[in-house]
Amino acid sequence: MPTAYPIAADGTFVDTAFLNALGSRNLGVVAPASGTTASVTFTGPFPSSYNHLMVVWKARTALAAATDFLMCQVNNDTNSVHYWQEVHGTGATAVSAEGLGQNAWRVGAITGASAASGFDFGSGWLLIPNFRSTTLRHGFVGSSGEWSGTSTGNGFHGIFAGQIKLGVAAAVSILKFTGLTPANFTAPTTFTLYGLT
């Protein structure tokens, strides 16, 4: 008996390309065990059937501090090409900050080993639109926050954005996440990468 393949009403094969075009897809999950690594890396090339990348994460490091920042380096570029801007609220204060010519983007706020509770983690997401472009410099937008304690001013929640300046535009093929001062991630830190059509 011939093999039957699902088809749409107009006779189009329901294939993986068709399903991939329906929306987004999980491209990978990394959930390191405590004390095993200070970096999480997604290595491509990422499928060309997607146009945008999104990362959703929840993280904490072993840094000897209450708070830490989540950094993202693109394409293993250690040169001073990452530029970022963030605005956040902490207590009753709106604060903004920028980073010029750094070796990674600041993409979020997370907790460190000295947070009030071992259960305090930072969480957030970031989006890299049109990651396959080789003519436009890549950028990201995201939001994130953490609570490192139960007192006033212990919250940090805001919006982050940035761009790769200088250098030749190339498709995003590597995303490497670390703390600002790299320290091992603490479980249940989890990073999930999605491709969006």
Next chain:
Amino acid sequence: MTKNLMFAPGEMATTEFLNRMAPRLIGTNSPSGVATLSFSSIPQTFKHLLLVGKGRVSSATIGAGIGIRFNTVSTANYHDQLLQGIVATPSAQEALLATSARIGFFPGTSALSTADDGWAYVLMPNYAATTSFPSYVALAGEHYNTTTGTGRAQHLGGQLQSATGAISTVTLLTQDASNFVADTRFDLWGLT
């Protein structure tokens, strides 16, 4: 004889492949005349939760904050941090040990039009973790009139401070105990 579902010739349709198609709708709630609604028995098989809401409230005011609770915890154990812009003024607020955490602001009956509403986009990363506090980040906004100072853009984030554990129930409520009105809608998705 085993029959395998295949796509085009040579491509196996595996559950692993299908499960990675994200997001997947978990449920929809269209509250009207009630002050709370819940998504319960949330499957623990996803990686993250995404909630999108849009609506109005019955407050005889410009509106009310919309709160979120996890796992039916209604005690004063929620923190939230707000960052917002209104006209040319950025501002921030925090709430400590409240009975719910804010995810946005929906207009009330003092809005210019009954068609004015608010909206919120809430992400709950790694919601099934059992050794971290349930937490979220959100983007929200509303515009209740056409005059200056009547719109707001917000970033919010918060967590339940008293209990770890996977999120199995999400409750949305009006923080002034008014009711949601018709055409209000919340959708919850799981991201695989």
